[in-house]
Amino acid sequence: MNAPNKSGWKPKMEMADGSAESVTTTGNRALMLEEPLLFEIGHAEITGVDLPEVDPTAPSRLGDLTREEPIGLVGLTEPEAVRHYTRLSRQNYGIDLGFFPLGSCTMKHNPRLNEKMARLPGFADAHPLAPQSTVQGALEVIHELSHWLKTLTGMPAVAMSPKAGAHGELCGILAIRAAHMAAGNPREVVLVPESAHGTNPATAAFAGYKVDNIPATTEGRVDVEALKARLGPDVAAVMITNPNTCGLFEKDFREIADAVHAVGGYVYCDGANFNAIVGRVRPGDLGVDAMHINLHKTFSTPHGGGGPGSGPVVFSEALAPFAPLPYVDKTADGKFVIVEEEHTDAEHKAFGRMTAFHGQMGMFTRALTYMLSHGADGLKQVAEDAVLNANYILRSLEDVLHAPFADAGPCMHEALFGDKDFGNGLSTLDLAKGMIDEGFHPMTVYFPLVVHGAMLVEPTETESKASIDQFITSFRSLAERAVAGDESLKQAPYFAPRRRLDETAAARKPKLKWEPLEA
Structure with a gap:
């Protein structure tokens, strides 16, 4: 979906068959709110905070580096700023939102006890140049x-x-x-x-x-x-x-x-x-x-x-x-x-x-x-549960997905699959994009290189059997569609804030500077 802009251009959404259909005037889809850049919605004359008055006759401490003209940074009111970042956060994915099966990354839950301890003043406020006695x-x-x-x-x-x-x-x-x-x-x-x-x-x-x-x-x-x-x-x-x-x-x-x-x-x-x-x-x-x-x-x-x-x-x-x-x-x-x-x-x-x-x-x-709250036995269980969860995924999907090392014995903390049996030119990337529509962050793809179209899944020990079962159900459905050659996967994702991006161009020709649209 494309963002609205000040030129009056009407946003459209590309459909599965390649056609375009007009959508809302805001670009929003129900509670999935479209959010332009700060430069598109803010104004230089607006700020959400009160800044002290500056005496224009006071000598500058910047010497020859004093700015000679306004910098033009845009601002928002306080409610606009809160909404802007809240809307952006809703388009992101994190471990507190759902299962994060990135293989080799171990995206486990971060216990809130850890955060509480890290925020104690003696730790959070420590300065590297503070006297060691303090x-x-x-x-x-x-x-x-x-x-x-x-x-x-x-x-x-x-x-x-x-x-x-x-x-x-x-x-x-x-x-x-x-x-x-x-x-x-x-x-x-x-x-x-x-x-x-x-x-x-x-x-x-x-x-x-x-x-x-x-x-x-x-x-x-x-x-x-x-x-x-x-x-x-x-x-x-x-x-x-x-x-x-x-x-x-x-x-x-x-x-x-x-x-x-x-x-x-x-x-x-x-x-x-x-x-x-x-x-x-x-x-x-x-x-x-x-x-x-x-x-x-x-x-x-x-x-x-x-x-x-x-x-x-x-x-x-x-x-x-x-x-x-x-x-x-x-x-x-x-x-x-x-x-x-x-x-x-x-x-x-x-x-x-x-x-x-x-x-x-x-x-x-x-x-x-984390160490002290788990103890030696608890840390041992961490490893055992992580390995158990990975083997559960491996054995639950090896009948529908190519599992190149399934016969080598139990896996450790991550299960590895490949796209060897996919039909109609479908690839690992297509399945991964389909997984976004299922509400999951995709697993690690195309790594390790020793497996064609690798899909590396690491559930960690912090996922429950219920969440893993839901993931397996979605993964199996997507795998069956890929093996059958379901071409609709080539257009996925359909329900994400953005449709499929040109990842090659994004990596090789990144646009790192915002420029206003031509009138």
Whole structure:
């Protein structure tokens, strides 16, 4: 549907047969309200707040930077501003609205208890430049969270400063590079299996390494023999996602780690899928040297909406000396301090620092709250329920959708399907658009690349059987239509605020500047 505009053009809605039908003069459809941009509905003369009067004769503090003409920013009255953002929010989708089955993203419910704790003044109002004596409680939270991250992973050290998953990957790879440099052998190659996350090869390349691909077996796991054949003195590390992006646990992980260590390399584990094994498997026991942990995925901190992300990295004993600064330590008298400077002893060889300040306090507080409210048994149940829900989806749909690794045994936290059996030229994209009409955010599509037309579904542990059953019913209906070649799916979605967009043009030719319509 198109937005109304000031030229008097009458909005139309494209119908399923390609024709156009006039709709309301406002562009609204019942309670689905159309909302133009602020620049289209606001006026520069209007504001919803009272601003203090400014003495035009007072000297400016801006010097030569003083604005010489009005900037022309538009304003709204207070009720108009509230309605504008409320209407926009109704066109968005979030975990508080419905099931969010994005595979590999772990879009789980964010408990309100976490939010309550994060909003306590001592945490919400903490400033990174505040004297350390005034933020002892915040530092204790970081120290306590560090302890539990090390406990859950079986690793002796952790860096809390990385801001997100990919940032954590870079932290781990830089520590690996620092360790090789300290040994006088920088090495040149990082091995990345096909079943790893796409950020893994990007991170290795960004850090200056050559990336060699390791193929997957027909079961969707790392080809161990191919990996062993590629190992040599030039290999700095292997980056493995476990559980991998096919939703499978790498059962030969310990054998892989031993082989890599035998040639002097290190093992980096992408911890984005830790939610599937938290409380069940300790990565340190598998031979992992470094692993980032996405606090938003495993420990329920928000995906961006509540502030920046957080991607702590745990390290093995071999890599711990090379972990970055700063870190929180506890002194003999029970006080907490932020260590900002490198030690002078030979045992500490930090490669530097990842950020100016320590980390994201809001994410730390939420994650620790989640851990303490669940306890060890509760976190174990988190993983078990997530895996149970994913297997329920896999087995409920494998008879109507291509499930390439269904015979490889139970999946972990996500179920993987493909569009192999779709008819009449229909694709995964068509099914995903149809899912929008069903009221669901589509699953992850076209990833991982090892499966044609991949559809990666992750229900997490926070979805009830009732909500999963409703999703399965919708998914099955769409799959049956796709297999039958129902061409109406090629025009979906029909009921969304916008019809199907040209996603290729949107990515390659984005319009980032608003311009008024021609008169």
